[in-house]
Amino acid sequence: MEDYKFLFKVVLVGNAGVGKTCLVRRFTQGIFPPGQGATIGVDFMIKTVEIDNEKIKLQIWDTAGQERFRSITQSYYRSAHALILVYDISCQPTFDCLPDWLREIEEYASQNVLRILVGNKVDREDREIPAQVGEDFAQRHSMYYLETSAKEAHNVENLFLQIAAELMEQMRFKELPRYEQEQAHSINGRTTAIGDSCCSRLS
Numbered sequence: 001m002e003d004y005k006f007l008f009k010v011v012l013v014g015n016a017g018v019g020k021t022c023l024v025r026r027f028t029q030g031i032f033p034p035g036q037g038a039t040i041g042v043d044f045m046i047k048t049v050e051i052d053n054e055k056i057k058l059q060i061w062d063t064a065g066q067e068r069f070r071s072i073t074q075s076y077y078r079s080a081h082a083l084i085l086v087y088d089i090s091c092q093p094t095f096d097c098l099p100d101w102l103r104e105i106e107e108y109a110s111q112n113v114l115r116i117l118v119g120n121k122v123d124r125e126d127r128e129i130p131a132q133v134g135e136d137f138a139q140r141h142s143m144y145y146l147e148t149s150a151k152e153a154h155n156v157e158n159l160f161l162q163i164a165a166e167l168m169e170q171m172r173f174k175e176l177p178r179y180e181q182e183q184a185h186s187i188n189g190r191t192t193a194i195g196d197s198c199c200s201r202l203s
């Protein structure tokens with residue numbers, strides 16, 4: 001029997017071609033896949049990670065960015081514990097679409113879903129969106145922010161491990177008796193920040 005303490009569902013969304021599949025493959029298989037087609041509908045992969053000696057199973061859903069799959073992919077938002085919204089730092093239109101993605105998330109995801117904005121392809125020389133612009137956007141919309149490169153394995157492991165750690169902390173917090181929760185609120189600012197949809201940078 002598989003033993004793990006928590007199972008979390010993480011869903012990746014964002015325009016076609018921003019690198020969602022490559023991020024998932026990099027994390028779950030340690031590879032940067034050579035030329036592969038666009039995702040059709042949704043795909044999913046599993047990886048178990050260990051944090052503070054606890055096994056956490058991540059079920060990672062990779063959705064198709066293409067518009068024609070939108071009704072299928074939307075149905076996966078609801079059960080997500082975390083949503084990773086990806087854009088390509090070298091492609092302005094993928095950044096300009098973020099408000100549309102946020103509207104989708106508002107409409108279909110659970111209200112307290114953990115939301116992370118990811119600017120992918122930082123290895124590219126032809127950056128169009130400065131890191132500060134991405135970070136400001138994330139801050140305005142109460143999201144975490146991280147820049148990655150699936151190609152060069154930059155920050156990819158970090159992204160998923162931080163999500164797992166954050167979700168685990170949320171679960172632990174929920175398990176505490178009420179009076180301890182109140183104490184935690186006053187002692188640990190970070191705990192408060194999660195529930196109150198404050199913004200912060202994953203580092």
Ligand SMILES: Nc1nc2c(ncn2[C@@H]2O[C@H](COP(=O)(O)OP(=O)(O)OP(=O)(O)O)[C@@H](O)[C@H]2O)c(=O)[nH]1
Binds near residue numbers: 150
């Ligand atoms: N330079 C660079 N290219 C990347 C990176 N990540 C992905 N790519 C390239 O971007 C293209 C699209 O990658 P995918 O992972 O298929 O993109 P996707 O977001 O899953 O696309 P859909 O499945 O259509 O939604 C491929 O040619 C990848 O090789 C990266 O970090 N750096």
